[in-house]
Amino acid sequence: MEIKERETKIKVENLTKKFGDLLVLDNMNFEIKKNEFVCVVGPTGCGKTTFLNCLTKIYDTTAGEIYIDNEPADPRKHNLSFVFQEPSALPWLTVKENLEYGLKIKRVPQDEIDRRVTKIIKLMGLQDVTDSYPRELSVSVEQRIIIGRSFAMQPDLLLMDEPYGQMDIKMRFYLEDEVIRLWKELGSTVVFITHNIEEAVYLAERVLILSNKPANVKEELIIDLPHPRDITDPKFIEYRNYITNKIKWW
Numbered sequence: 001m002e003i004k005e006r007e008t009k010i011k012v013e014n015l016t017k018k019f020g021d022l023l024v025l026d027n028m029n030f031e032i033k034k035n036e037f038v039c040v041v042g043p044t045g046c047g048k049t050t051f052l053n054c055l056t057k058i059y060d061t062t063a064g065e066i067y068i069d070n071e072p073a074d075p076r077k078h079n080l081s082f083v084f085q086e087p088s089a090l091p092w093l094t095v096k097e098n099l100e101y102g103l104k105i106k107r108v109p110q111d112e113i114d115r116r117v118t119k120i121i122k123l124m125g126l127q128d129v130t131d132s133y134p135r136e137l138s139v140s141v142e143q144r145i146i147i148g149r150s151f152a153m154q155p156d157l158l159l160m161d162e163p164y165g166q167m168d169i170k171m172r173f174y175l176e177d178e179v180i181r182l183w184k185e186l187g188s189t190v191v192f193i194t195h196n197i198e199e200a201v202y203l204a205e206r207v208l209i210l211s212n213k214p215a216n217v218k219e220e221l222i223i224d225l226p227h228p229r230d231i232t233d234p235k236f237i238e239y240r241n242y243i244t245n246k247i248k249w250w
């Protein structure tokens with residue numbers, strides 16, 4: 001379905017965030033549609049993470065409101081899941097227990113937990129480490145646990161903040177394709193923050209380009225290419241160059 005015909009999933013209205021006197025988000029207004037895959041790009045330190053932290057209520061907003069499904073955003077109410085930049089597996093649980101953790105809290109029946117966790121272990125290539133603890137593993141493996149844990153939750157809103165920043169390139173390419181597959185399979189709405197413009201053009205249906213701090217949406221760009229995308233396609237390169245020029249600071 002065309003993006004503009006879909007219902008609204010997230011509505012950001014006059015969102016402003018200050019830390020003391022430091023204005024970080026400056027009266028932002030935009031919408032994200034249901035089942036949309038949006039990438040947010042922008043200069044370093046412009047406020048991308050701050051936006052996500054407002055959405056998940058980690059931070060209070062200074063002014064304005066964020067709505068999910070027409071109600072004020074509330075992580076307790078909405079079925080959302082997030083993957084942060086820094087891996088954050090629970091250190092006292094094994095890999096398998098980490099994957100099961102959120103599902104148990106949500107009281108998903110055990111046979112369904114087993115089914116989903118088995119699938120995710122295979123998908124993420126974690127078969128050899130199911131009984132290991134996070135401290136025994138590399139940062140990149142730990143991040144795979146976190147990503148797997150969010151996928152297993154089958155959230156209808158998946159928020160990802162530079163999730164692949166720590167990955168080696170092979171794992172990154174693999175997981176970029178996986179997130180697309182899961183997005184299609186689950187019909188989730190995905191908000192994916194990245195520094196990597198090529199990654200944004202590879203993944204997104206629409207890219208929000210933020211300005212320098214204080215952040216505002218400088219431009220919204222629809223990437224009108226079918227998935228899976230070819231990074232050598234001249235149209236792909238055109239999008240990549242266009243976005244690079246928009247956020248150039250040199």
Ligand SMILES: Nc1ncnc2c1ncn2[C@@H]1O[C@H](COP(=O)(O)OP(=O)(O)OP(=O)(O)O)[C@@H](O)[C@H]1O
Nearest residue numbers: 019022024042043044045046047048049050051213
């Ligand atoms: N808790 C906080 N207290 C004070 N200032 C903060 C806080 N969190 C973020 N900031 C400031 O807000 C600005 C935006 O930070 P933020 O991490 O949101 O940017 P970003 O675009 O995600 O950065 P990056 O590209 O490095 O990931 C920065 O100047 C940062 O120093």
